[in-house]
Amino acid sequence: MSNHPPVNQVLLGDCIEMMNSLPEKCADLIFADPxxxxxxxxxxxxxxxxxxxxxxxHWDKFASFEAYxxxxxxxxxxxxxVLSDNGTLWVIGSYHNIYRVGAILMDLGFWTLNDIxxxxxxxxxxxxxxxxxxxxxxxxxxxxxxxxxxxxxxYREFKAGNxxxxxxxxxxxxxxxxxxxxxxxxxxxxxxxxxxALLHRVxxxxxxxxxxxxxxxxxxxxxxxxxxxxxxxxxTIDREEAYVALAKERLDGVIPTLEEPRAExxxxxxxxxxPFVSLVESGLLAVGSRLRFGNTDIYASVHxxxxxxxxxxxxxxxxxxxxxxxxxxxxxxxxxxxTDPETxxxxxxxxxxPSAVVKK
Amino acid sequence: MSNHPPVNQVLLGDCIEMMNSLPEKCADLIFADPxxxxxxxxxxxxxxxxxxxxxxxHWDKFASFEAYxxxxxxxxxxxxxVLSDNGTLWVIGSYHNIYRVGAILMDLGFWTLNDIxxxxxxxxxxxxxxxxxxxxxxxxxxxxxxxxxxxxxxYREFKAGNxxxxxxxxxxxxxxxxxxxxxxxxxxxxxxxxxxALLHRVxxxxxxxxxxxxxxxxxxxxxxxxxxxxxxxxxTIDREEAYVALAKERLDGVIPTLEEPRAExxxxxxxxxxPFVSLVESGLLAVGSRLRFGNTDIYASVHxxxxxxxxxxxxxxxxxxxxxxxxxxxxxxxxxxxTDPETxxxxxxxxxxPSAVVKK
DNA sequence: TTGGCCCGTGAATCCATCT
DNA sequence: AAGATGGATTCACGGGCCA
Numbered sequence: 001m002s003n004h005p006p007v008n009q010v011l012l013g014d015c016i017e018m019m020n021s022l023p024e025k026c027a028d029l030i031f032a033d034p035x036x037x038x039x040x041x042x043x044x045x046x047x048x049x050x051x052x053x054x055x056x057x058h059w060d061k062f063a064s065f066e067a068y069x070x071x072x073x074x075x076x077x078x079x080x081x082v083l084s085d086n087g088t089l090w091v092i093g094s095y096h097n098i099y100r101v102g103a104i105l106m107d108l109g110f111w112t113l114n115d116i117x118x119x120x121x122x123x124x125x126x127x128x129x130x131x132x133x134x135x136x137x138x139x140x141x142x143x144x145x146x147x148x149x150x151x152x153x154x155y156r157e158f159k160a161g162n163x164x165x166x167x168x169x170x171x172x173x174x175x176x177x178x179x180x181x182x183x184x185x186x187x188x189x190x191x192x193x194x195x196x197a198l199l200h201r202v203x204x205x206x207x208x209x210x211x212x213x214x215x216x217x218x219x220x221x222x223x224x225x226x227x228x229x230x231x232x233x234x235x236t237i238d239r240e241e242a243y244v245a246l247a248k249e250r251l252d253g254v255i256p257t258l259e260e261p262r263a264e265x266x267x268x269x270x271x272x273x274x275p276f277v278s279l280v281e282s283g284l285l286a287v288g289s290r291l292r293f294g295n296t297d298i299y300a301s302v303h304x305x306x307x308x309x310x311x312x313x314x315x316x317x318x319x320x321x322x323x324x325x326x327x328x329x330x331x332x333x334x335x336x337x338x339t340d341p342e343t344x345x346x347x348x349x350x351x352x353x354p355s356a357v358v359k360k
Numbered sequence: 361m362s363n364h365p366p367v368n369q370v371l372l373g374d375c376i377e378m379m380n381s382l383p384e385k386c387a388d389l390i391f392a393d394p395x396x397x398x399x400x401x402x403x404x405x406x407x408x409x410x411x412x413x414x415x416x417x418h419w420d421k422f423a424s425f426e427a428y429x430x431x432x433x434x435x436x437x438x439x440x441x442v443l444s445d446n447g448t449l450w451v452i453g454s455y456h457n458i459y460r461v462g463a464i465l466m467d468l469g470f471w472t473l474n475d476i477x478x479x480x481x482x483x484x485x486x487x488x489x490x491x492x493x494x495x496x497x498x499x500x501x502x503x504x505x506x507x508x509x510x511x512x513x514x515y516r517e518f519k520a521g522n523x524x525x526x527x528x529x530x531x532x533x534x535x536x537x538x539x540x541x542x543x544x545x546x547x548x549x550x551x552x553x554x555x556x557a558l559l560h561r562v563x564x565x566x567x568x569x570x571x572x573x574x575x576x577x578x579x580x581x582x583x584x585x586x587x588x589x590x591x592x593x594x595x596t597i598d599r600e601e602a603y604v605a606l607a608k609e610r611l612d613g614v615i616p617t618l619e620e621p622r623a624e625x626x627x628x629x630x631x632x633x634x635p636f637v638s639l640v641e642s643g644l645l646a647v648g649s650r651l652r653f654g655n656t657d658i659y660a661s662v663h664x665x666x667x668x669x670x671x672x673x674x675x676x677x678x679x680x681x682x683x684x685x686x687x688x689x690x691x692x693x694x695x696x697x698x699t700d701p702e703t704x705x706x707x708x709x710x711x712x713x714p715s716a717v718v719k720k
Numbered sequence: 721t722t723g724g725c726c727c728g729t730g731a732a733t734c735c736a737t738c739t
Numbered sequence: 740a741a742g743a744t745g746g747a748t749t750c751a752c753g754g755g756c757c758a
Binding site: 153 | 746747748749750752
């Protein structure tokens with residue numbers, strides 16, 4: 001295998017073997033929708049196709065849980081190897097498998113960022129009236145380790161797209177409907193095809209354009225299709241030739257929708273980081289000028305080196321502010337006010353930061 | 361220990377030992393809110409520079425995942441012994457623990473009926489903008505084994521109380537706020553008190569009046585309080601004397617709200633905005649309160665699950681109303697009147713819907 | 721009485737960079 | 740590598756105060 005991963009391809013084969021043949025740390029994001037076929041079918045029948053009738057035949061169930069756990073550990077271990085050190089991983093599942101997957105993720109050292117519930121607008125009803133209608137699925141979003149500090153998350157952008165409120169852990173989407181669902185000879189091509197809207201939120205929120213998105217359980221290729229549409233690269237794997245063929249055909253029809261470049265000024269973005277002293281150096285604040293602490297009677301005087309003096313303390317705007325507040329730390333930019341020499345208005349020194357950058 | 365369980369008591373002691381000292385199979389329902397093993401490290405400050413009052417209670421400290429798993433296996437094993445063969449068990453948790461709990465439940469032979477997501481209307485925000493806002497918790501509802509055939513589930517009644525649509529796995533309740541939260545000397549008595557509305561839905565949907573409800577992690581006694589209010593018996597355990605004393609005092613103040621007997625004929629039929637049961641869960645309508653049918657002499661009584669009984673029929677506000685009118689269907693919101701406890705005025709229950717929406 | 725504003729607070733695995 | 744420093748970051752609801 002080359003040093004460069006085979007991007008924008010649908011690979012045929014066992015996902016564990018295929019991932020192990022890819023270069024290390026080549027994926028920026030992994031999204032996985034693994035099978036969970038261990039209970040409803042397997043647990044009812046023994047391997048020799050006799051029906052399990054014992055009331056508490058734990059052996060059979062235990063064996064199939066173990067097999068599922070082994071499979072899960074193996075594909076997650078392979079996934080971990082190909083995941084970039086700044087990458088994150090998503091797994092989707094239902095109550096049949098997600099608890100086992102979640103526990104194994106923790107055991108392998110992954111660290112949970114969020115669990116997300118996909119609340120279905122139109123779930124399959126509960127036919128027999130013996131349970132609550134199962135109207136959601138669960139996604140786990142994890143990083144490689146507790147100590148990993150960097151990962152991609154477009155918090156600010158999704159907040160802007162969500163009525164200026166931070167995006168929550170409950171996501172509301174309809175299930176994959178008739179217009180979206182892939183059919184082969186009039187019957188659905190895959191039983192658990194996921195809606196593109198769900199993958200859109202996953203990929204758009206936790207990757208950047210150009211990133212490599214890996215899906216080890218391709219199916220109809222929804223992950224790869226949304227990745228391609230959003231200008232990401234993809235690698236996806238399935239061991240069924242039929243799915244590989246289907247996904248390739250689907251992907252051929254996907255045209256990336258190019259975003260225009262983002263405007264320079266993001267409203268509500270943090271101010272540029274500048275040293276406080278540059279306000280003094282640039283003349284925006286005169287040496288010796290006075291800063292009011294909040295709306296109190298406490299004033300600080302500005303020194304030529306960017307330190308300030310107030311209440312008997314000399315130090316940074318942050319440290320002096322924190323001491324006056326009795327807190328371990330503070331953001332001095334949001335505490336101190338200067339008097340605008342033109343209007344006589346009192347304003348936060350925070351308002352001077354953009355000017356200082358322009359002046360540089 | 362006697363053959364009869366010590367019902368309607370708050371027991372002081374380790375829940376594993378205490379459960380092992382109870383008679384076998386004495387509980388019809390177990391609801392457990394175990395420690396979540398939150399693993400918090402540093403203090404968290406809000407943007408307004410106040411400190412988040414974190415859950416740093418000693419009872420939430422575990423040395424490792426293994427220690428937490430061992431604890432979980434032990435209390436679940438003890439719970440299994442005291443759970444009736446027709447009983448079911450609920451556990452609530454967050455992503456910190458629920459995946460481990462779920463896997464262990466399966467390993468012990470419990471069989472999942474549903475996982476339920478409690479979607480919080482008003483969660484604590486994500487302070488640092490580095491994740492999605494964690495806006496839900498998860499409940500697991502399980503039976504003792506795959507082969508268990510009998511358990512209590514008031515499917516029809518909750519469907520009747522939910523606009524004639526089957527109750528789903530996503531439950532929307534606000535968190536336990538001021539007003540409901542117990543205070544001791546002005547500070548919260550417990551860091552993780554659960555809202556009564558949540559327990560109402562659990563207990564009303566999966567037990568019958570007179571059933572024994574066991575909660576091994578009593579805390580402020582919410583489970584027992586709701587059980588008592590709904591005419592169930594309770595056993596609850598805590599190893600902290602302070603919590604036991606608090607719960608006892610709380611329970612002394614709880615008066616059971618008696619339901620009238622259910623009418624013989626249950627009307628079951630399909631129709632739809634706010635589930636009527638929300639009015640009951642949120643306390644806007646008391647269990648057992650009476651609703652007047654138009655300006656007639658006919659009165660209905662309200663059941664804990666949102667069904668009503670009147671004129672010999674039990675069912676939704678819509679279907680019972682329709683039968684009384686001799687029509688195929690009706691809008692129950694426009695038919696039934698309640699008496700405002702403050703003014704003594706009769707008003708349409710429709711008038712309560714906005715309040716319920718706000719609460720939701 | 722009512723409406724508006726301010727403040728407190730809730731199960732939270734919650735920073736980035738430089739020295 | 741660990742510690743110090745700069746400075747970025749929140750939503751819904753209820754209660755109390757004041758006009």
